[in-house]
Amino acid sequence: xxxxxxxxxxxxxxxxxxxxxxxxxxxxxxxxxxxxxxxxxxxxxxxxxxxxxxxxxxxxxxxxxxxxxxxxxxxxxxxxxxxxxxxxxxxxxxxxxxxxxxxxxxxxxxxxxxxxxxxxxxxxxxxxxxxxxxxxxxxxxxxxxx
Amino acid sequence: xxxxxxxxxxxxxxxxxxxxxxxxxxxxxxxxxxxxxxxxxxxxxxxxxxxxxxxxxxxxxxxxxxxxxxxxxxxxxxxxxxxxxxxxxxxxxxxxxxxxxxxxxxxxxxxxxxxxxxxxxxxxxxxxxxxxxxxxxxxxxxxxxxxxxxxxxxxxxxxxxxxxxxxxxxxxxxxxxxxxxxxxxxxxxxxxxxxxxxxxxxxxxxxxxxxxxxxxxxxxxxxxxxxxxxxxxxxxxxxxxxxxxxxxxxxxxxxxxxxxxxxxxxxxxxxxxxxxxxxxxxxxxxxxxxxxxxxxxxxxxxxxxxxxxxxxxxxxxxxxxxxxxxxxxxxxxxxxxxxxxxxxxxxxxxxxxxxxxxxxxxxxxxxxxxxxxxxxxxxxxxxxxxxxxxxxxxxxxxxxxxxxxxxxxxxx
Numbered sequence: 001x002x003x004x005x006x007x008x009x010x011x012x013x014x015x016x017x018x019x020x021x022x023x024x025x026x027x028x029x030x031x032x033x034x035x036x037x038x039x040x041x042x043x044x045x046x047x048x049x050x051x052x053x054x055x056x057x058x059x060x061x062x063x064x065x066x067x068x069x070x071x072x073x074x075x076x077x078x079x080x081x082x083x084x085x086x087x088x089x090x091x092x093x094x095x096x097x098x099x100x101x102x103x104x105x106x107x108x109x110x111x112x113x114x115x116x117x118x119x120x121x122x123x124x125x126x127x128x129x130x131x132x133x134x135x136x137x138x139x140x141x142x143x144x145x146x
Numbered sequence: 147x148x149x150x151x152x153x154x155x156x157x158x159x160x161x162x163x164x165x166x167x168x169x170x171x172x173x174x175x176x177x178x179x180x181x182x183x184x185x186x187x188x189x190x191x192x193x194x195x196x197x198x199x200x201x202x203x204x205x206x207x208x209x210x211x212x213x214x215x216x217x218x219x220x221x222x223x224x225x226x227x228x229x230x231x232x233x234x235x236x237x238x239x240x241x242x243x244x245x246x247x248x249x250x251x252x253x254x255x256x257x258x259x260x261x262x263x264x265x266x267x268x269x270x271x272x273x274x275x276x277x278x279x280x281x282x283x284x285x286x287x288x289x290x291x292x293x294x295x296x297x298x299x300x301x302x303x304x305x306x307x308x309x310x311x312x313x314x315x316x317x318x319x320x321x322x323x324x325x326x327x328x329x330x331x332x333x334x335x336x337x338x339x340x341x342x343x344x345x346x347x348x349x350x351x352x353x354x355x356x357x358x359x360x361x362x363x364x365x366x367x368x369x370x371x372x373x374x375x376x377x378x379x380x381x382x383x384x385x386x387x388x389x390x391x392x393x394x395x396x397x398x399x400x401x402x403x404x405x406x407x408x409x410x411x412x413x414x415x416x417x418x419x420x421x422x423x424x425x426x427x428x429x430x431x432x433x434x435x436x437x438x439x440x441x442x443x444x445x446x447x448x449x450x451x452x453x454x455x456x457x458x459x460x461x462x463x464x465x466x467x468x469x470x471x472x473x474x475x476x477x478x479x480x481x482x483x484x485x486x487x488x489x490x491x492x493x494x495x496x497x498x499x500x501x502x503x504x505x506x507x508x509x510x511x512x513x514x515x516x517x518x519x520x521x522x523x524x525x526x527x528x529x530x531x532x533x534x535x536x537x538x539x540x541x542x543x544x545x546x547x548x549x550x551x552x553x554x555x556x557x558x
């Protein structure tokens with residue numbers, strides 16, 4: 001009997017997992033701007049403490065959503081520009097803002113692995129996750145949502 | 147001295163006026179298009195005879211030439227990148243068939259790429275199995291006319307847009323067919339441009355998509371069976387006339403998605419068989435005049451922060467919900483519309499109903515809050531609820547009424 005109760009509790013705990021669900025490209029809509037998510041090189045996603053899934057078509061959407069709603073998420077993932085479709089944790093990512101990058105929401109923003117040459121090269125327009133957020137806070141946001 | 151100058155002018159004039167014709171075919175002297183382009187000078191005409199040309203990254207730089215395909219010659223890019231890449235002024239490309247453009251996650255390969263160019267015409271080309279079809283970057287005063295662009299975006303892991311225009315102005319996109327791409331026609335940072343009489347069908351995401359584009363017009367287009375018909379986002383001064391939005395059907399599908407758009411007008415459009423005909427979010431000063439909404443799930447779904455929208459003389463015909471509304475009325479107006487659900491009377495026979503019509507039913511309010519409640523649609527209990535709400539509105543905005551509903555359908 002006890003075993004069954006343990007199993008049941010385990011089941012409940014599993015149901016609350018913060019594991020991110022894979023993005024269904026071409027079908028899922030962005031939780032911030034409502035556009036359909038199609039580009040594997042720019043997508044982003046987050047999972048809240050309670051396990052609610054948020055998906056975004058662009059990293060700029062995730063940052064703006066985060067700054068406006070002030071939610072505290074358990075997981076933040078962004079697409080690795082060099083390996084489209086592979087999601088990496090924001091802590092292991094470096095962010096690049098450059099006019100040559102055409103991200104879906106006009107932010108010219110993409111994420112790379114920290115070890116990547118693009119990030120290590122240094123220079124202007126390269127940010128860590130924390131720097132990226134403060135950069136968005138300081139600049140007037142291009143897009144808003146209510 | 148004077149004679150010498152005259153001679154110089156004469157020589158110069160004869161060089162300029164001698165527009166050469168260069169023929170390209172398998173048995174001609176010139177066998178590849180790139181070779182012909184390299185030979186050509188300003189004003190020359192390149193006649194490409196029918197046949198298959200296995201070439202990619204053909205580049206035309208600073209040459210004002212006309213490329214004319216005779217008998218639909220095929221440029222096969224063999225999945226290796228862009229087919230035709232142009233940076234020039236005063237040129238035209240006509241009658242080519244371009245197939246098998248390469249795909250990539252990070253580079254935008256296109257059938258025809260036009261960058262930093264001015265005054266050009268892309269006419270009657272056929273593009274098939276392309277990644278991006280026609281891609282314009284920093285271009286102006288161009289005409290894209292009568293092209294047919296097809297691809298298989300739905301079965302691909304990466305897909306591009308049919309006509310993609312970025313940071314450009316004064317572009318006319320007319321009479322094109324775009325079938326089976328990601329977005330049919332996409333305008334990002336494009337001002338003073340026109341999109342006229344195009345057909346956008348079976349595209350993965352949007353038929354037509356505006357981002358950060360102002361002072362544009364689209365009219366006479368048909369948008370059918372796309373992920374969503376048209377999305378107009380973060381733009382202002384957009385005129386939308388005489389378009390047809392049809393069969394955009396699915397759980398998150400729209401005929402027209404308006405998001406953060408200001409000072410625009412929708413006139414004489416037809417919305418048929420869409421899950422949500424218009425979804426408006428954050429739109430200000432929009433006039434909706436003489437549009438037909440027929441057989442949609444929702445005709446108009448108003449979301450937050452919508453101010454000064456004016457609905458006048460529209461026909462709302464047999465939609466499951468005419469209006470769904472979030473929040474207060476916010477200075478939006480509904481007047482002189484025809485509502486097929488109106489059951490009032492007209493005793494003074496002036497064509498205007500004597501009792502006002504309430505387009506937001508209680509049930510649409512409920513469904514907006516709890517989408518799952520939709521299973522109760524058409525139940526007697528819901529009809530009863532709707533009726534009681536009509537008599538004494540509690541949940542729906544009390545002043546959201548059409549106080550002059552028309553008795554007869556508006557002909558426009």
